Amino acid sequence: MMITDHLISVYDRPVPRYTSYPTAPHFHDGIDAAVMTGWLGNLPADEPLSLYLHIPFCRKMCWYCGCNTQIVARHQPIADFAAMLLKEIGMVADILTSGSHRRQVTSVHFGGGTPNSLAPGEFERIMAALDHHFALDADLDLAIELDPRTLDAEFLAAMRRTGVNRASLGVQDFDAVVQTAVNRVQPYDLVERCVADLRSVGIRALNLDLIYGLPFQSVSGLRRTVTQAVTLAPDRIALFGYAHVPWMKPHQRLIDEQSLPDGHARFRQFEAASQALAAADYARIGLDHFAKPGDSLRVARDNRTLKRNFQGYTVDRADTLIGFGPSAISALPQGYVQNAPDHTPWARDVGEGRLAAVKGVAVSxxxxxxxxxxxxxxxxxxxxxxxxxxxxxxxxxxxxxxxxxxxxxxxxxxxxxxxxxxxxxxxxxxxxxxxxxxxxxxxxxxx
Missing domain, CATH: 1.10.10.920 (Arc Repressor Mutant, subunit A)
Known part of the structure; x- marks a missing residue:
């Protein structure tokens, strides 16, 4: 394709990613716990649900990260969080439940942070609570985001017991210089072992996340990363552009801005990576996803049933998404609601027996x-x-x-x-x- 310097200069400007509309900057505090309670209570009894659980903990901060997370050196804060998450699940289910009727759930997604920062037993208790309070589909799409650096045999076994069938691994880039520059050292061999371990416990549907626009990245280096990623044969590869927003994420100030590529270089990186993925028979899905033949995203694109929500592109057939945990956003027929973004106020509200919703927007x-x-x-x-x-x-x-x-x-x-x-x-x-x-x-x- 012919992309001129003029086009990049004019159109490489800040715009939303449109995982919602209206977008998150337009959420306001007029949408609170009372409003969310009313919205949940008015959901039709036969409305299928999708659930998102945000696990806001990591062992180490990746400097490029734009997620809502906090670094912990001890496990106790995570254990305390897990107890509160179980309470929040019960509270929401009580609002939704009519008599003995449990709401149908078609999809469950664990994101973060690092969901595998949970202890295996905590993860299994959370899944048991979801199974108790909701009617989980027999063909439930149960997905989890994982940090390969901290995934161990015990957590793998817990995923097998609970029926996890889709996993997403954060890779970003395999180049050692780039990894050091963003404080995420994760060699290819480690990821390769992680992929093999996941497949050994029956998790066949795999996604790898890559990022372009990172410090010290080059076109040739990104091509090498794509080549290595493809050898692992994931079903999907997401190719995100690094969002440098230090005014929102202060830890990004640890990245040397002089090492970041400009808009022209970013485009060349994306174009090179896209071409390498196309050559490996990964079809582009929407803005930034690529999928192998037969993958459900690719099928949904072709039959025009593909959707977009806070998890990106999805084939989930539920229109209602309920978020649990700090910063999680719920998408309901009436509008969007976001939980308190920080762990402490979220835990306080849940501990005192009320929903932690603090802002949102009604949709017209x-x-x-x-x-x-x-x-x-x-x-x-x-x-x-x-x-x-x-x-x-x-x-x-x-x-x-x-x-x-x-x-x-x-x-x-x-x-x-x-x-x-x-x-x-x-x-x-x-x-x-x-x-x-x-x-x-x-x-x-x-x-």
Whole structure:
């Protein structure tokens, strides 16, 4: 594809990743525990659910990290957290339960932080609580994010006993210089052993996370990383752009900004990695995911059932997502609700018997319409505005330069992102964002 310096200079600007709409910067404290209780209580009894559990602990801080996490040297804070998480699960289930009816759950996702910072017994008790309070599908998608550096045999055995069937490993880059620069030393051999261990306990569905735009990365080095990643034969590879937001994540100040690539270099890295993945028969899914033939993400892209939520691209058929743990966000029919981002206030609220929701946003009919349009662009690069009774004239002013520069084209009511525009998919989606403040320093760069 032909990407000029002009396009990168103009369009490599801060825009949301659109895992929600309205996006998180527009959440406010008018949506609290009382509102969330009411929203949960009004969910239809037959509404299937997806559950997300945020485990906010790591043994060591990775300097590139943009997640909500804290570093612990002892296990007791994690044990205390696990006890509170069990209580929160019970509280939410009590609000949802009508008589003996347990709500159907189609997907459970453990994220973090580092979910395998839990002791194996704690993880199994959490799964037992979910099984007790909810009706877990027989074909439940049970996924967990793992740190290969701290995964041991006992936790592997716990995952096998509880039926974990999908795992995601944080790799980022296999280059030793890059790993040192971001404080995550994790050799290829270690990851290779971890992959073998996961497959030995029956976890066949694997995802590897890679990052471009890190300090000291190069096109050739990233190609080597992709080559090594592909030899492990994961079903999916996520290729994220490093979001340098030290005003939000102060630990990122430990990264030497002079070692970071500029927008042009970032694009060359992404392009090289994408080409290497395509050569290995990994098809691009939306913005930043790649999948092997037969993978459910690839199938969902082709039959247009792919979705996007706070976990990124998903095939989960549940429209309602309930989040547990500090900072976790719930996506309900009425709107979004986020728990207290820090562990201490979250634990205090749960310990005192109330939900820890502190902010969120209600969604209007217009929000839902624009959200659906944005999701179509982010998932498929194409949307028929007529399907949503949306007049393109409402957005023609911001859309016009994108059309002129060939990032997308409009044929009748059908808007399509071009191959040239794929790196700027978020910029095209942002045209439909009625809340976006272009000058605000709230989001990562487009490329």
């Amino acid at each position: 009919h217009e929000d839902r319409r624009r959200r659906a349009i944005i999701e179509q662009i982010m998932c498929f690069g194409r949307v028929d505005l007529a399907d949503f009774a949306f007049d393109a004239g409402q957005v023609m002013e911001p859309l016009a330069p994108l059309l002129e520069d060939g990032l997308c084209h409009l044929t009748g009511t059908v808007l399509t992102v071009t191959e040239r525009g794929l790196p700027f998919q978020r910029v095209v989606a942002a045209v439909f964002d009625a809340y976006l403040v272009p000058a605000a320093k709230r989001h990562s760069r487009a490329v």
